[in-house]
Amino acid sequence: MFKSFKNFFHIKIVMNLYSLRNYFTSNGAVWLKLNGSDLENMISKIIDYNRLDLNDKNILDLGCGTGTMLRYAVDNHQCNAFGIDLIRLNIYQAKKKVPSGIFYRGDIIDYLNVLKEKFDLVILYGVIGCFTLPNQRLIIDKILESLNPGGLLWIGANLYEDFDYKFQTYPVPRNFYDDYKKSEQFTFDEVSEVELFGKHKYEPKQTSVMISYQP
Numbered sequence: 001m002f003k004s005f006k007n008f009f010h011i012k013i014v015m016n017l018y019s020l021r022n023y024f025t026s027n028g029a030v031w032l033k034l035n036g037s038d039l040e041n042m043i044s045k046i047i048d049y050n051r052l053d054l055n056d057k058n059i060l061d062l063g064c065g066t067g068t069m070l071r072y073a074v075d076n077h078q079c080n081a082f083g084i085d086l087i088r089l090n091i092y093q094a095k096k097k098v099p100s101g102i103f104y105r106g107d108i109i110d111y112l113n114v115l116k117e118k119f120d121l122v123i124l125y126g127v128i129g130c131f132t133l134p135n136q137r138l139i140i141d142k143i144l145e146s147l148n149p150g151g152l153l154w155i156g157a158n159l160y161e162d163f164d165y166k167f168q169t170y171p172v173p174r175n176f177y178d179d180y181k182k183s184e185q186f187t188f189d190e191v192s193e194v195e196l197f198g199k200h201k202y203e204p205k206q207t208s209v210m211i212s213y214q215p
């Protein structure tokens with residue numbers, strides 16, 4: 001009950017306030033402490049770390065906020081951008097930032113349920129914790145079905161329930177990713193975000209999980 005209220009407050013009120021702030025300040029990140037250049041730094045490191053060739057490929061950002069990461073990818077890697085977000089004002093700004101992008105204003109699960117395209121990079125940054133554990137698994141499974149060979153799912157700001165961070169709504173148990181680690185079709189990698197991005201502004205122990213489809 002408390003978690004449902006916290007989640008509602010987080011998504012329906014706090015995130016809308018961030019969006020409003022972005023609208024007036026062009027901050028670029030739907031977060032309290034991050035800004036646009038933090039997001040650009042992260043997406044560029046993820047592309048380099050995984051040696052992704054995104055030229056003319058499809059990249060999907062689920063919970064894309066104002067489209068900062070998509071703009072970086074399109075400007076630097078000439079890829080095709082797709083972005084989803086619940087908040088109308090975010091999508092409005094994302095469309096302006098990435099005129100070539102295809103955007104959908106709505107719920108991630110609804111979008112994934114009717115998805116036809118295949119992707120080479122799917123971004124879930126700062127978003128997965130908005131969903132209950134069964135829905136986190138459903139979302140991950142649906143994304144993995146939508147990857148092209150060699151395609152990557154990046155789950156950022158992954159937080160475990162044994163961390164001290166108090167503000168994550170649905171942190172994951174330690175064994176959450178075990179099935180993905182065992183899969184023969186997917187390679188699993190997990191790196192501390194301090195190590196990957198060079199700094200952190202939130203929970204120092206948060207990790208980035210990367211699952212790649214290697215049939």
Ligand SMILES: C[S@@+](CC[C@H](N)C(=O)[O-])C[C@H]1O[C@@H](n2cnc3c(N)ncnc32)[C@H](O)[C@@H]1O
Pocket residue numbers: 011015028029030031039062063064065066084085086087090106107108109124125126127130
């Ligand atoms: C913490 S923000 C992160 C935004 C962006 N990924 C970034 O790094 O700036 C979480 C985003 O997820 C979006 N979001 C949350 N729940 C969603 C849902 N069920 N469907 C679509 N978007 C959702 C919010 O509107 C918000 O823009």
